[in-house]
Amino acid sequence: MGIFVVDGISWSHSRALLRPSFDRTNVADLSQLEGFMQIFFSKINESPQQPFTHSRVVELQELFQRLTMDSSTNFLFGKPIGALTSKKFTLGNGEMTFDQAFDIAQHGLAMRAPLSSFYWLYNGREFRKACLTARTQAAVYVSHTLKKLSLAEKKAEKEGLDKKYVFLEELAEQTQDPQVLQDQVLSVMLAGRDTTAALLSWTFLCLAKNPEVFKKLRAEISVVVGVDENARLPTQAELRSMQYLRWIIQEVLRLYPPVAINARRALHPTTLPYGGGPDGNSPISIRKGERVAYSTFSLHRRTEVYGPDAQEFRPERWGEEALRKVGWSWLPFNGGPRICIGQQMALTHASYFIARMMQVYKEITLQDSSSVDDAYDTKLVMASGRGVHVLLS
Template sequence: MSVLNAYLNPLTYLNTSIGTTKLDNLLMQSWLFPALVALAIAGRLLLSIYSTWHHAQKASRIGCGEVPLYSSQDPFGISTLLETLDAAREKLLPQLAERRMTFLSRKHDRYVSTFRMCQAGRENMFTADPKNIQAMLATQFKDFGLGDMRRNVANPVVGHGIFTTDGESWSRSRSLLRPQFTRDQIGNLDREERHVHNALCAIPMLSDGWSSAVNIQAIFFRLTLDSATEFLFGKSCDSQVAAMQQEAGPAPDDTFLYGFDRCMWYLAERIRFDRLYWVIYNQEFRKCIDIVHAFVDQYVHSALKQVQQQEEQPQGIKKVPSQYIFLNALTGTTKDPVRLRDESLNVLLAGRDTTASLLSWTILLLARHPHIFSRLRSDILEQFGTYELPRNMDFASLKSCQYLQHFLNEVLRLYPVVPLNRRCATKDTTLPRGGGKDGTSPIYIRKGRTVMYSTYVLHRRKDIWGEDAEIFNPDRWVGRKVTWEYIPFNGGPRTCIGQQFALMRSSYVLVRLLQRYDKIEDVQSEREIRYSVSLTSCPADPVTVRFHQAEVEG
């Protein structure tokens, strides 16, 4: 055992064996220190070899098969990292996983949906197998977590909240937030109308009834930010109004809108750099973090002050709030200002970007499929009336508009707002499939190993969705029931808590748009669709369209 200690930790071993004074004297000799460094490196290598052998033996004993390796040009996976960064720069990141799977499928003469790859010095697992995804997210939920990397990547911006924590911390966040997403809270659409009205005002109309060409995606991202900040804080940041007042040009670099968007970009870059995330932490990033935190902190301090004032009032004259405010409700559970800021930012990050991304994809697809636009608009007018005379628009009626829901399902299938996700093994465990020559054997997952899974690839698998899997067709949802082959909002205990919030807002905005406009034109219809992937995925290029305003009826 002492010999093994000498290999694995030579300095500690020498210090224990011969004493500190003698060790200092020995280190003075020029030949000894390099020798000890070499010995330490050899010890680490020996330990790595032993660990690999040990886990291979363990995997073999429990019947796990070998997993195909996506080979890299170097042993440290730097070329794989560069391949990922190149795909991100080309705005084709979701398709990279498909290309890797196609390459391995040809090499192994079978469909490969699960494989290993080394990136930035760490071996990760990748899968687009619904059984493996179900195991990670549901049946073996306790074997997998978000892992330290996501916490480390996102901590400077969103701290500790529902989207960055595991275990008891996650359970507390989930319990804290769940009551804020009841049907009654998310179904209140009155406040949404003001933000939709501002968005429509941002679309300039010409004398011929057509609008000028507008980037509707930019309008959507402002709309959802305005809506989310009002829901969360009781007061909208009104970015849409501010943008119209500026008339042209990007948001100033000292505004919340600018700071928030740049923070999201930096977080995406940190994720792509994997274990080298820490290199992405420059002065601009820190400045944007300060802007975002200062913006939310003012609402937190105001909410806490309001709570204090209410507690100081006599019991009989306490005011009942006139409208629901997420942050105020949250103060009923915690008074910690940092916790309130972190949880609010976690919800803001997800609530704003997912809805805006989904809406951007919907308009792009409607503009490229005019027959679907016409059919959807016809159904909307029949059920909800005209723009000037709307009727019966609430949670239940929006959910019951069948073709609208089929349309949204199909958008989320082909263009999921979170195309790539990951989990980290919390202990040595297995996944059901992907090993052996035919890929049907279970696979061994070491503790600490990352498993990435692609919703984008899963939703386009032809063996699941048919040969027309890449064709946009809302009718495929007629009578279709799905399980783990369709996970736009994840699944299991960590199913997105704001799923209905995002779908309800998206449905409402679409209804109002299609009531107002009877035609839509894609200004750049020949351009290839590319993907901007930050924490969510939206069209990489501006969704530039023209709308034709419907004639006033009634």
């Protein structure tokens, strides 16, 4: 079973297994990302053009989901699934593609989550077929990787100068159990793909609603790596040096944490310091085995921490003294031993995609006037309920 669904010793083992593969990826291969970015731009250029202008009307959320499907399958399996180039991304009848199967299976898992120990009640035919398709496809990649290793091709490749990083191959250096490899790789995909797409989607929704923030970010990017015809590809160090970009990402993750709700089961009887009693100031006793759900979304909007404008999108707040030691009040990646293992990778990928978009487009305008008010599509990951319909110029 993958890292998400195990606890105790099994979890420690999973974490120890995955850890080394993530250490190496801290230095993300940005040249690989650029390949996907180029296809992404070509997809935008296929969308409807405004008369007498170069502006394009586009729904970015679905495109970001395709982009992260390709970048994560490339990172995990060594080749992209082709979600950006495939004609049909919507769910259809007949044979399921891997990306369709993965989406249906993910939706099913979200439906199962609130059912807790009655999760098995959600077990329709389409869901079962989707799980089987996703697992079968992952098994093909796993068996291909193991064959490659046993043929010692890897050794030969390693001696080559530009060996491409493949997560599954790194993992297979530590275990050759096909079931473990398949479960872990699908778990990492579940963890990393939609979360990063949600971060990107909410970022561009916020930028479309806040033109002055867009302008300021573009100015920063222009100084560091140039824009329009002066644009050059950002390096990791340059991305890290962009303070305003970092503040924007922190602010988006604050207002729109992709993992908006989380839960823990108590291993021992314990006490929460407050939250109980008529005024909410008394302690709450938690029995062993009880499940405690909490909302990161609400935590991130507390006026006691973020001030009276906690509901507002204001990236500048991250430069203020009050938030220097925000600690456990900002938890988009959670904290403690189960903190997100892919945090650095997510931030690097998102920063790269945002910076590249900003280099190419001068302006972004909201197309769907109803999107001024937020709508939430909260399954395993919190996405925008109305998508991200914008005009890019």
